[in-house]
Amino acid sequence: MAEYWWSARRAVQQLAPDLDLPEQAPPGFALLRPLIHKGWEMVLMVAELSRLDLDIAHLQAHYAEALQPTLRRWGWQPEPLQRALEQVRVAAIAADRVAWLALHRFYPGVPERLRALEREGASWMVLTTKGGIFAQELLQAAGLQPLAVCGHEQGSKPEVLAQLDSASRPIWFVEDRRPTLELVRATPGLEAVRCFLVSWGYLAPADREALPEAIRLLEPHHFAAPLAQWP
Numbered sequence: 001m002a003e004y005w006w007s008a009r010r011a012v013q014q015l016a017p018d019l020d021l022p023e024q025a026p027p028g029f030a031l032l033r034p035l036i037h038k039g040w041e042m043v044l045m046v047a048e049l050s051r052l053d054l055d056i057a058h059l060q061a062h063y064a065e066a067l068q069p070t071l072r073r074w075g076w077q078p079e080p081l082q083r084a085l086e087q088v089r090v091a092a093i094a095a096d097r098v099a100w101l102a103l104h105r106f107y108p109g110v111p112e113r114l115r116a117l118e119r120e121g122a123s124w125m126v127l128t129t130k131g132g133i134f135a136q137e138l139l140q141a142a143g144l145q146p147l148a149v150c151g152h153e154q155g156s157k158p159e160v161l162a163q164l165d166s167a168s169r170p171i172w173f174v175e176d177r178r179p180t181l182e183l184v185r186a187t188p189g190l191e192a193v194r195c196f197l198v199s200w201g202y203l204a205p206a207d208r209e210a211l212p213e214a215i216r217l218l219e220p221h222h223f224a225a226p227l228a229q230w231p
Helices: 002-015 027-035 041-046 057-062 061-076 080-102 109-121 132-141 155-163 178-185 220-224
Strands: 174-176 194-200 215-218
Touching: 002 027, 002 041, 027 057, 027 132, 041 061, 041 080, 041 174, 057 061, 080 132, 080 220, 109 220, 155 174, 155 178, 155 194, 178 215
Parallel strands: 174 194, 194 215
Antiparallel strands: none
């Protein structure tokens, strides 16, 4: 969370230098974070949080349909916002990589479990809406070596999954956004992909409720267990 605000705030300051944004993320950012999907949305929401008349509850309830009107209000487009965010990150890594890395935290137990997968001979890869080079920086710093890292440059997660050969090996997709999993489930050709919703991600309160049979809730103790014991 710390790096998201840190980088998005600086991107907004480049786009709208007159905005008064706090150094630390306000409570509203934590409320909106579970809804944010892509980096450009994060930049847009940081700008929105500068508005004194912002109705957080209304934005939470109507987030998806509010994105385009909000872009129009600011006179922005997604691509320049994404580009500004990534330029901030590139500059931060070049200036002080250690400080930038220190803004991040892996969820407890995740690096250890990924290393265990390697020892068990199970290949794993990373699909992320973050820029691939930034995900690689984090993984390298943690000493983790996935089979591949696919950032937003490679396309959506369903598009990347569709390019994998599910006939030669089973594909298990672990994700912290229910809408992404529901999109995978609705994508023709991905019926064989097993889908897991992790309980420790940026979940909205209702995301755990009434999950379809094809999406399994993955608690930390499930994740730590051998793959044969996953739900």
